[in-house]
Amino acid sequence: MRKIAIVTGATSGIGEATAMILAQNGFNLIITGRRSDKLKAVEEELLKIDDTKVLSLVFDVRNNEEVQKALCNLPSEWSNIDLLVNNAGLAVGTEPAHEAVIDDWERMIDTNVKGLLYVSRCLTPGMVERKKGHIINISSIAGKESYPGGSVYCGTKHAVSAISKAMRIELVQHGVKVSTIAPGMVETEFSVVRFKGDESKAENVYKGLTPLYAEDIAETILFMATRPAHVNLDDVLIMPTDQASARDARRDQ
Incomplete structure (x- = not known):
């Protein structure tokens, strides 16, 4: 019997790659995103994988009403979630705090922190009731180190780390796993969004x-999700060989 995984922010990058590799390894997928055309394209690719069932849900994780409508009352055949990958997130802008655009802050906080919480709040009670499940929250090297131009983004990813640690403690008595994965540089749409299309x-x-690629993170998420029931990878930091910290990297001259 195929397990059910939900991946938020599945329209591109890490989310798309994660949905693909999970489908290839026996999961049915609930995929979510804001861009209906891109989500449909991902769904079509997933359905090419033998026996994979897909439920696509178009909504914005920043909107709690949309989250509740989409996720709090899933069809019965989709309600027993085995794996939640809270991937939806973004960085916007690189200005120092005293020059930053307030709307950039709002987008990051609402997506990276509140969106993760809204989604988790809908789906965690079912895991608690069934006494099983796994939540993997996508953090960042920015959740471990702070750097100039990233004050609020770093703050949101530090929040993801803290929330995940508390959730792990809160859910351990219910047999629910909670993990975080913190990537360094990953070449996706991330920087295009951060630099507002530049x-x-x-x-x-x-x-x-040579940065990491979405598939590198997806493979690691698959490894985390397929450990035996008695094994939980609480916190995984994954970096390119060429990157030693948030600010230190080897580049060709």
Whole structure:
């Protein structure tokens, strides 16, 4: 019997790659995102994988009413969630705190922190009732180190780390696993979004080094999700070989 996984922010990057590798390894998928056209394209690719069933849900994790409507009353055949991957997240802007755009802050806090909480609040009670389940929250090296131009983004990812640790303690008596994965540089749409569509600036982030790719993170998430019942990987930090910290990297001269 195939397990059920839900991946938020599945329209591209880590979310899309994670949905694909989970489907290839025996999971049926609930995929969510804001962009209906891209979500449909991902669904079509998933359905090409033998016997995979897919439920696509278009909503914004920042909107609690939309989250509740989509996730708090899932169809019975989709309600027994085995794995939740809280992937939806973003960084916007690089200005120092005293020059930052307030709307950028709102987007990051509402997506990275409140969105994760809204989704988890809908789905965790079912895991508690069934005495099993696994939540994997996507954090970042920014959740372990702070750096200039990233004050609020770093704050949101530190929050993900703290929330995950508390959830792990709260849910341990119910047999529910909670994990975080903190990637360093991953070449996805992340930097394009951060630089508000400026692709040249986004490309410079990875210039002269070999970053991680979405598939690297997806493979690690699969490993985390397929450990035996008695094993939980609480916190995984994964970095490119060329990156030693949030600010230190080896680049070709």
